[in-house]
Amino acid sequence: xxxxxxxxxxxxxxxxxxxxxxxxxxxxxxxxxxxxxxxxxxxxxxxxxxxxxxxxxxxxxxxxxxxxxxxxxxxxxxxxxxxxxxxxxxxxxxxxxxxxxxxxxxxxxxxxxxxxxxxxxxxxxxxxxxxxxxxxxxxxxxxxxxxxxxxxxxxxxxxxxxxxxxxxxxxxxxxxxxxxxxxxxxxxxxxxxxxxxxxxxxxxxxxxxxxxxxxxxxxxxxxxxxxxxxxxxxxxxxxxxxxxxxxxxxxxxxxxxxxxxxxxxxxxxxxxxxxxxxxxxxxxxxxx
Amino acid sequence: xxxxxxxxxxxxxxxxxxxxxxxxxxxxxxxxxxxxxxxxxxxxxxxxxxxxxxxxxxxxxxxxxxxxxxxxxxxxxxxxxxxxxxxxxxxxxxxxxxxxxxxxxxxxxxxxxxxxxxxxxxxxxxxxxxxxxxxxxxxxxxxxxxxxxxxxxxxxxxxxxxxxxxxxxxxxxxxxxxxxxxxxxxxxxxxxxxxxxxxxxxxxxxxxxxxxxxxxxxxxxxxxxxxxxxxxxxxxxxxxxxxxxxxxxxxxxxxxxxxxxxxxxxxxxxxxxxxxxxxx
Numbered sequence: 282x283x284x285x286x287x288x289x290x291x292x293x294x295x296x297x298x299x300x301x302x303x304x305x306x307x308x309x310x311x312x313x314x315x316x317x318x319x320x321x322x323x324x325x326x327x328x329x330x331x332x333x334x335x336x337x338x339x340x341x342x343x344x345x346x347x348x349x350x351x352x353x354x355x356x357x358x359x360x361x362x363x364x365x366x367x368x369x370x371x372x373x374x375x376x377x378x379x380x381x382x383x384x385x386x387x388x389x390x391x392x393x394x395x396x397x398x399x400x401x402x403x404x405x406x407x408x409x410x411x412x413x414x415x416x417x418x419x420x421x422x423x424x425x426x427x428x429x430x431x432x433x434x435x436x437x438x439x440x441x442x443x444x445x446x447x448x449x450x451x452x453x454x455x456x457x458x459x460x461x462x463x464x465x466x467x468x469x470x471x472x473x474x475x476x477x478x479x480x481x482x483x484x485x486x487x488x489x490x491x492x493x494x495x496x497x498x499x500x501x502x503x504x505x506x507x508x509x510x511x512x513x514x515x516x517x518x519x520x521x522x523x524x525x526x527x528x529x530x531x532x533x534x535x536x537x538x539x540x541x542x543x544x545x546x547x548x549x550x551x552x553x554x555x556x557x558x559x560x561x562x563x564x565x566x567x568x569x
Numbered sequence: 570x571x572x573x574x575x576x577x578x579x580x581x582x583x584x585x586x587x588x589x590x591x592x593x594x595x596x597x598x599x600x601x602x603x604x605x606x607x608x609x610x611x612x613x614x615x616x617x618x619x620x621x622x623x624x625x626x627x628x629x630x631x632x633x634x635x636x637x638x639x640x641x642x643x644x645x646x647x648x649x650x651x652x653x654x655x656x657x658x659x660x661x662x663x664x665x666x667x668x669x670x671x672x673x674x675x676x677x678x679x680x681x682x683x684x685x686x687x688x689x690x691x692x693x694x695x696x697x698x699x700x701x702x703x704x705x706x707x708x709x710x711x712x713x714x715x716x717x718x719x720x721x722x723x724x725x726x727x728x729x730x731x732x733x734x735x736x737x738x739x740x741x742x743x744x745x746x747x748x749x750x751x752x753x754x755x756x757x758x759x760x761x762x763x764x765x766x767x768x769x770x771x772x773x774x775x776x777x778x779x780x781x782x783x784x785x786x787x788x789x790x791x792x793x794x795x796x797x798x799x800x801x802x803x804x805x806x807x808x809x810x811x812x813x814x815x816x817x818x819x820x821x822x823x824x825x826x827x828x829x830x831x832x833x834x835x836x837x838x839x840x841x842x843x844x845x846x847x848x849x
Contacts, residue, residue, distance in 0.1 A: 286672070292752050293671030297679060300664035300723060307720040308686055311697035318697060327703035373589055376582070387586070389835055391593055396831040398781045400799040401820035404806075405596035408603055408813060414612045416599060423615065451592065505687075512690025515783040519803060528692040535696050536788060548693045556688065 312552075319549045323541035331542070338546035348547065351530040358446060358517070358526050359510045365450035367502055370457025371495075377458075378465045388462075395455040403519040406448050410434035441521040448520050449510065457502050464498040465491070500567050504559065511555050527551050600824075604628070604817035611813045627818035639819055641794060642801035649711055649797055650779035653718035657775045658768060660719065661726035666756055668727065669734035670742070686724045691784050699788050713789040714797070718782060722775040729774070733767035734760060770837040773830045780827055798823050 319338055321331040342348050377387065394402065409417050412433040421428045434444040472490050481489070514528040522529065527547065535544035598618060603611060604627050606620040631639045668680055698717060707713040742755050750758065761768070783799040790796055796804070802819055805811065 289671050289752070290673035293667045293673040293676065296663040296667035296671070297676075299660045300667075300683070300727065301679060303660065303716075303720045304683060304686065304723060307698065307716065308689060308694065309682075311694045311701065312689060314697040314701070315693065318700065323700075327700045376585055376589065379582075381582075387590070389832065390590060392831075392835070393597065393828065394593060396777065396827060397597075397824045398799065398827055399783065400781075400802050401600065401824040402596060404802070404816050404820040405600040408817065409596060409599050414614055414616055416595070416616045419614065419616050451596070455593075508688065509690070512692050514690075514692050515799075519783060519799070528690070531692055532695070532784075535699075541696055541700070545696050548696060552689070552693055559688065
């Protein structure tokens, strides 16, 4: 039997080897390599040697106003989209948590924004947000008169953040919806029936039965969405490159001005911040 | 009273449902409607959903290689997505079987290590990977994208397949082993056929991620002939090919294959096996 166990273990190692090699080589190693780059003056030509400069990049970044502006943009973008996707996902899940004809089709339709390629969705929204003939301006200004004049939602640095937030919520709320709906469907009807016998109102049922049951899934959704949106690049950049969240700031530093070392240092700062958030959140909010 | 109440709540339900569907669908409707509008109608006010004179000229333009490189980009996306998903699934089948069924020291550590990948977004990896790809001489090759996409989708593929493999009764596998099958034969003859729906779904998931990817493609690829769809279309947006109708037609044609693939495996992907198993 011992021989068999050894054989099994051996096979286990062989089968996991490709995974370990590829993740080790293309994720774990690059993370450390990034740290190494962040303390070097990285040559524009990747085949030329780099010069060690210690923490200069970090000092430059932390005293650079542009970095802090970008950091603030990231905080605004992430917090609004995390709240927006979670609440909208919760609302739509509660709405659809009943039987009605065509429910499966409606659920499939709601998932479309999440599975459509970003590039297609971004073009659709760019057209909607067009300053001259876009539907969004037309409805907000000419039909509903909520806004006084047409706004360039895509290119104006001041307003583009709104477009990016709306786009992100539209694209990602289906994920929250799907997860919350699955959880809602697993809540036993008898709990609600018992509450009704005791004369509970709709709000009381929601507060004392539904929400506690959803606590775990919402907690998990918030942390995943926060991590993902802090690192979000394409959904921001492809809609409007004038919204400088940190990933866009890093990208431009690295590939427009070729300051690889400095960009690597900003990545390291971003990572440490997200890691800190995760640890805080897991301990204080989720109380794991 | 009860009847009235339920009619009122039904109306509220229908109104809310239509609002949600409108919010979800308006960008798609805009895209399709604009792709069918002749150029003069693109900028008309007020914006109309149904074109006065629908035309398929934009689709013809997009599919004509002499005026628009859409088909080249499409082919590149197809090659990259197909190969990365295909190689990825083989690695993931081996890896997840190893996690699900074989016992060895260090398994738990490796499994947790794979999950840790959640904490590293693409933007953290793009600078070191660009340096590595350049040093390896892989800059401006499809290979650079294929190997990157394999690794990006691997954690989720391992998670989804591992969960599925655990639902296969161990007794079937044990019986086969007693009958003299080796572990490889067990995988090949029992586990793979039983897991076909899961394997197809994971393949499609990986395919979609590769099809959609922009960040790495924009950094690793330079030649116009190697551009994938997201990269190529975004660059066209800033050139003289920037014709709304044509961009919209290209967007529709980019989205359609992915939406069809998704709908074909929707039930599995949304079937609860995925929780925590989706990574962006």
